[in-house]
Amino acid sequence: MIVGYRFSKKVIPYLFVAPNTLIFGVFVILPMFYGLLYSFYEGTFIEGLERFTGLENYQRLLRDQAFISSLVHTFAYVVAVVSLVVMFSLMLALALRASSMGSALARIGFYLPVILSPVVVGVAWRWMFSSDLGVINGVLVSMGHSPIPWLTDINWARAVVVLASVWAMTGFYMVIFIGGLNTIPSELYQAAEVDGANSTQQFWKITLPLLAPTTLLVTILATINSFKAFEIILVLTNGGPGDATRLLVQNIYQTAFDASNPTYASAQSVVLFSVLMLLTFWQLRITRED
């Protein structure tokens, strides 16, 4: 009786964690190890793993023009998006941190794109910037200007893709920045005021240095999210014109499902995963220090 009770008492916590752990295990942990395994093999979706090839997939990456260009595009995209996101979200946080009615409403407005799905964001921006049908060219034409090939010119397409991504993310980081600003003690500003420091000096000497941990956190989070970018671009340009806006995740998808090369795609996934892991560990170290 008592033995049975003790036994069941020991088992109970495991029963409670079982369902969640099962789903985790089957759909996250297991696929992760599979993915790593596949990257050392050659195979297809139909035949399965056919041959152990060691590091061949990885060696092939170094010579693969499509992969390298998607990697380069991804880095350029990440740098552009992250720097703009950090700048804009900080500016918004500074402008809208007050608890007034107007600021509160504006915060809601600037946050709103965050809750839209990336597909909806892509459709909305495509509807604005479509070359022959979009409202922006409509306005330009009616003012006597010639239409701009927003989504079919390499440079314009890249710019629109970056802006759409920034638009969708900024509100999220604005909220984090406001949280960071609120931790700065107001006595510091009062003291600076007494010492005759103007608001520009206060920004550079108090706000920015004390906000540094938040800024770093926002930078890393935005970097992680930008490396994963896929859906907005898929809808806006489908990676085009040519491959001008095709990023890493789209390249992985196309390698796996369009070119039916899941093992080679797995090697690319491992590269992406390593980058994200490094960034996440960095982020965790910062949040722990906080």
Next chain:
Amino acid sequence: MFTTGLRQSTKIQTRLRRYLREGLVLLLAFFFLIPVIWVVLSSFKPNAELFLIPPSVLPKEPTLENYQSALTVGNFANYTWNSFFVATMSTLIALLTNSMAAFALAKYRFVGRQALFLLTLATIMIPLQVIMVPIFLVLRNLGLTDTLWGIIIPPAATPTGVFLLRQYMLSIPDEILESARIDGASEWAIYWRIILPLSIPALATLAIFSFTWRWNDFIWPFIVISSEQNATLQLALARLVGQFGVDWSTLLAATTITLLPMLIVFLLLQRYFLGNLMAGSVKG
């Protein structure tokens, strides 16, 4: 007399400046939202009016025909139901499994607890984008490809949810649990009758976020769903855009249908989104 007048005028000046500032930020927020506003406005325009030059700002002859054709011809009634079913079921499963795991992690000492908690945190870092290929194969082996359950079950074990609920449950005093045990309550009864009701604020937060995430999910259905009839709204929208010669009037109405529930949830519950509770956590 003179000084009070002066004081009053500076008072009016600061107030005026404040109103001007408030007006300016609101105007900026309005401009910021033009892409969304433009989709919604355009969705009420008849097809011919969509491509006018110069463009009409407000619909000249507002019509619901785009919605009618999207829902019937475009089959978006079906996609809306699929999205609703997927988001609801996945959220219910997440609430149950996440809260059970969180309860064990918060209120029991057992071998492997720390490891399990760290593992949960670690899975936050594994984005779907990285495991697209193997997860497709796992789902195929389980016979879950092209089924709604294939996009309901896998994302239900949200690590963020476990973390959020565990943190909340830690604040529930152990004495309540002990006295219930003395009264002869089973462990399940403690979880179901005491812990869950006391965790309602955290459960509500998770429910809102989970529903939003699952409603907006694209990559899951993109990998898993191949048929027309099992498509969700996000997938159907992307497929419509991908076609040669986009049918904008249907697409705009369908996009508005897709964003409307999120808009309502957000406007009603915006403090959950803008509050600091979840602000630091990664989306997913």
